[in-house]
Amino acid sequence: MNRILNFGSLNVDHVYTVEHFVRPGETIDSLEMEVFPGGKGLNQSVAFARAGAEVYHAGKIGKDGGFLTQLLQSAGVDVSFVETINGYTGKAIIQVEESTGQNSIILYGGANRQMTELYIDQVLGAFSGNEILVLQNEINLVEYILRKASKKGMLVALNPSPIGEELKHWDLHGVTWLLLNEIEGEALTGEKEPERITDVFLKQYPQMKIVLTLGKDGALYRDKDKNFRQAIYSTQAVDTTAAGDTFTGYFLAASARGVSPEEAMEEAAKASAITVSRPGAAVSIPTRQEVLSYPF
Ligand code: RIB
Numbered sequence: 549m550n551r552i553l554n555f556g557s558l559n560v561d562h563v564y565t566v567e568h569f570v571r572p573g574e575t576i577d578s579l580e581m582e583v584f585p586g587g588k589g590l591n592q593s594v595a596f597a598r599a600g601a602e603v604y605h606a607g608k609i610g611k612d613g614g615f616l617t618q619l620l621q622s623a624g625v626d627v628s629f630v631e632t633i634n635g636y637t638g639k640a641i642i643q644v645e646e647s648t649g650q651n652s653i654i655l656y657g658g659a660n661r662q663m664t665e666l667y668i669d670q671v672l673g674a675f676s677g678n679e680i681l682v683l684q685n686e687i688n689l690v691e692y693i694l695r696k697a698s699k700k701g702m703l704v705a706l707n708p709s710p711i712g713e714e715l716k717h718w719d720l721h722g723v724t725w726l727l728l729n730e731i732e733g734e735a736l737t738g739e740k741e742p743e744r745i746t747d748v749f750l751k752q753y754p755q756m757k758i759v760l761t762l763g764k765d766g767a768l769y770r771d772k773d774k775n776f777r778q779a780i781y782s783t784q785a786v787d788t789t790a791a792g793d794t795f796t797g798y799f800l801a802a803s804a805r806g807v808s809p810e811e812a813m814e815e816a817a818k819a820s821a822i823t824v825s826r827p828g829a830a831v832s833i834p835t836r837q838e839v840l841s842y843p844f
Contacts (some may be wrong), residue, residue, distance in 0.1 A: 550703070550804045551679045552596050554602045555671065556589015557660040557686030558616045558630070559638040561829055563789070566643050569652050579646060585619040586640055586829035587660070588684040588709060590710075594830040595797020595819070597624040599839075601804055606671045607687060608659040612638030619830060629671050633659050638686070644790060649785030649824065655686065655710070662691045668696065677701025681805055682796075684709055687705065691718050698722025699815050707796050711735045711836055720753055725803070727759040727796045748769035757800055757809070761792060761817075761824045769809050778813035781821035781843065792830035795820040798839065819840045 555769035564578035596603040597620075605620055606629040616637065617627045623841055638660040643652050668689060675681070681697040683690050684707045691714075698704055698721070705725040708715050711732040720726065726749060728736070733745035746758050750770060757771040766779040798819040802812035819839045834842075 551672070551675070552682060552800070552804060553606060553675050553679065553702075554593045554596065554603060554682040555606045555668070555687065556588055556592060556682065556684050557587035557638055558590045558605075558607050558609050558613060559585075559587030559655070559660070559686075560613065560616070560639045561586030561640045561642055561789070563642045563644055563787075563828065564683045565646050567646055568809075569643050569645060577697075578616075582828070584828040584831055585616050586790070587616075587638055588686050588707065589660075590620060590795050591617060591793035591830045591833065592682060592684065592707070593620055593625045594623045595833050596801045597820070598833055598835045599798045599801030599815075600836050601795065601801040602626075604674075605627070608633050608662050608667075610635045610637040610659045613659065623830075631667065631673075633662055635659055635662070644787050644789065644827075649788050651787070651789050653789075657688075658684070659828075660686055661688045663687050663693075665689065665692060668693050672696055672700065672702075675700070675702060678703065680705060680800065682800060685712060685715065686710065694718070694722060700836050705796075705800050707792075708732050708736065711793065719722050720749075720756070723753065723756060724760065725757045725800065727761075727799065729761045729792060730763070738802075742768045743775075746775075755781045759795075759813070761795055767795065767813060769813050771809070774809060776810065776813075778817050781818055782822045783825045785824050787827045787832065788824050789830060791820045791824045793829070794823040794833050797833070815839060 565580040636658040641654040737748035799816040822834040
């Protein structure tokens with residue numbers, strides 16, 4: 549199995565359960581407030597580890613972020629590359645709508661925005677071609693990391709989330725797996741229809757393997773040989789936070805084990821259904837044992 553390096557964000561999530569998302573000019577009371585470990589990077593590292601992969605997390609925290617590295621370690625993630633800096637750890641303010649489990653998120657980058665080329669070069673120096681690099685878009689210098697890693701021959705997985713204007717100008721030839729949702733797909737291609745979104749990517753990047761998540765409509769897998777959909781496992785949604793991160797983590801961990809895309813997509817769909825049925829981000833991600841015995 550290939551080692552996975554996840555260069556990504558680490559956030560403290562402040563989660564407010566609300567009857568409805570706050571509207572402009574409105575002040576509302578929350579029903580509950582909890583603090584959880586989060587960040588798309590951290591969540592995905594936890595998912596890789598719980599799925600049984602050998603994973604190394606690189607990223608930065610402030611002095612207030614120690615519990616994030618503890619959580620990663622207890623999940624089995626190697627945190628020796630995580631640096632602590634002066635200043636605040638990244639933060640997320642998350643509203644979760646009680647009746648649907650849907651969320652809306654405000655980010656504060658903090659330490660996630662303190663990557664330097666020197667730090668990146670040092671971390672990448674410990675890895676070689678054929679190992680897997682995973683990136684989201686919650687840290688600075690993502691394009692630099694992508695370029696350097698693909699030059700080394702690493703297999704790059706990119707989850708372009710949250711989506712930003714700058715991504716439209718990136719060269720994605722070094723990306724082996726692109727994992728995104730339909731909103732991100734539309735922002736990058738201008739297309740709304742899932743097949744057309746993937747057509748645009750494949751035309752420009754014929755070697756790319758694309759996973760497009762479609763909410764209640766499941767997910768679409770496309771590469772030059774395969775084109776199929778994976779349905780969701782429907783469940784009572786408590787909190788959808790980290791559902792996408794769980795899907796990404798389980799899909800890539802299964803791919804790193806060398807299983808077929810069909811098997812990887814099914815395992816990912818089961819894992820994210822379990823995540824959605826539980827509160828919180830990283831803490832809601834199931835172990836592989838749970839996924840294998842799902843539906844319970
Ligand atoms: O994908 C969910 C994550 O997005 C949350 O944990 C939050 O920190 C934001 O990064």
